[in-house]
Amino acid sequence: MKKLLFIALLCCSAMAMAQKKKAVFIIIDGIPADLIEKLNTPTIKAIAGEGGFTPAYCGGEKGAYNETPTISAVGYNTVLTGTWVNKHNVWDNDIAEPNYRYYTIFRYLKEADPSKKIAIFSTWLDNRTKLAGDALPATGNIKFDYAFDGLELDTSHYPHDRNAEYIRKIDDTVSTVAGEYIKANGPDLSWVYLEHTDDMGHRYGDSKQYYDAIEAADGRIKKVWDAIQYRKKQFGEDWLIIVTTDHGRDPKSGHNHGGQSDREKLGWIATNAKNLNAEFKAGTASQADIMPAIARFMHMVVPKENAMEIDGTSFIGNISAIEPNAKPENGKIVVTWKAVTAKGNAKIWLSTTNNFKTGGKDDYKMVAEVPVSQQQVSIDVSKMPSQMYKIVIEAPDNILNRWVLVK
Structure with missing residues (x-):
């Protein structure tokens, strides 16, 4: 009997070792942590229920060498590279001169194992072509295996209107395709980006319209969360999901962002990760921590000279x-x-x-x-x-x- 139990334990251990690591991170634009906690966001809370939720500051450190504008593309690139603006050099949404010496999480994965599949689902085309540098020599010619993006340029199917209704429709489509593709194909690493919340914040500030948009975004996240549950059940894969934002909003009205007020810097992270450490629990987390956390989860080998430049700290696993x-x-x-x-x-x-x-x-x-x-x-x-x-x-x-x- 003891021999059979030993063999069973060995088999279980081997299965765990062979379990494929998959990750997806979702950025929903322009939502401070106080609203995630306040509003009806059952999907985000379900994800956090399996792992955790924490405020995570945006915008570097106020008054320090790494102070970073709380602007969308700037925040995305901090999430992608684990570095602040003094390194990645994306200062605004024009993404004029990104410094690709500071690798994105996609490049680390592809350089470690070119067979890994990466995917992006995004309203905004620049997320892939400029920030991730899809197929550019400067980024090592890494190319996304699947991309569903740039729908803001499709004015035939999504005619632009003053109230940004077209962005809501695009987010619906992006999240639907993301859920369907992840369920069917299970790419190793995916980025899902949703924009409508930021548009409503700019137009209406703290308001019913803005709050409704946040709750609707939570419903879109559910499409991806459901796909992950399916993959885990059907294929036995080990999935990490991280949901976050790029910046908060101004404290007076909720219309604006870009500065260093507490609320503009008040980002957050929700994740299903189990082995959360002191970086996550001590209230010191930042959006720069997401890249090293994904790298740690997926057992990526980051060259030491690169690791010495990463500003974030993994909130998953052992740290000293x-x-x-x-x-x-x-x-x-x-x-x-x-x-x-x-x-x-x-x-x-x-x-x-x-x-x-x-x-x-x-x-x-x-x-x-x-x-x-x-x-x-x-x-x-x-x-x-x-x-x-x-x-x-x-x-x-x-x-x-x-x-x-x-x-």
């Missing part, structure tokens, strides 16, 4: 430290972090170059190694004068980074 900071003080840089575990050491790396952004390599030197539990170290830089210092905290289970800009 959160909340990095670095401040100059009298010829020294005081580096701090909050330890999540007492195990292991933190290696502190420093570079006075920023060659990564132009395709080169930075000259990092390990300047200290201390127990993670020490939570701080002082680095003497009096003999390394520079206008910029890049600091990396390499802990056993995750990597954190900060910049110090000397005025």
Whole structure:
């Protein structure tokens, strides 16, 4: 009997190891966390019921080197790359000069395994062609295996009107196709983007029209959520879903965004992930955490030089430290972090170059190694004068980074 039980356990373990990892992230445009919590959003709450829900700030850190406009395309690219605007270089919706040196989650997946299938379902064509850089030499010529987007250009089927009714219809179609395609094909990584909520916010601010649009978006998310449930049941796949937003809204009326008010920065993350860590639970999560969380879930190998540039921290799985900071003080840089575990050491790396952004390599030197539990170290830089210092905290289970800009 014991032998049969042992064999059964081995079989179950082998099945779990073989379970295919699949992920989808959904961005619904322009909704602060207070409204997700306030309104009737049963799908989002069902997803969070399997994992969790947390506020997650947008727009970088107010007044810091990584302060980032709370504007749509800017936020999307932070979600895609795990970096703030000082790195990815998308400052507005014109997406003038994205820096493709900071890879998107799609590029990491395709470069690790070209056989993986990626898909996008989006109102806006630029999400694929400009942000993800579909089939561009600068992005390694990665190409989406399936794309359903650009419907805003189809004025025959979706004639434009003053009340943005056409955007509502497009979102209906996008979510329907996303649900059907994911159910039938199960791509490895998908992005679903829905716009109508932002349009209603701009037109009506905090209002019944805006609130109705948010609740309708929750119904559209259900189409994807139902498809995932089907795939899990029929094919035994392990699915991660993350639902988020790109920015909040102004605190006075709810019409606008772009600045650094608390409500404009008040994003959120809902996910079915089970092994949520301190980054998620401590109230320090940001939209930059989504990319590394997906990479962690899908067991993607991110090259170390790239990992040292990622601003977000995976909110899934084991991590050693959160909340990095670095401040100059009298010829020294005081580096701090909050330890999540007492195990292991933190290696502190420093570079006075920023060659990564132009395709080169930075000259990092390990300047200290201390127990993670020490939570701080002082680095003497009096003999390394520079206008910029890049600091990396390499802990056993995750990597954190900060910049110090000397005025």
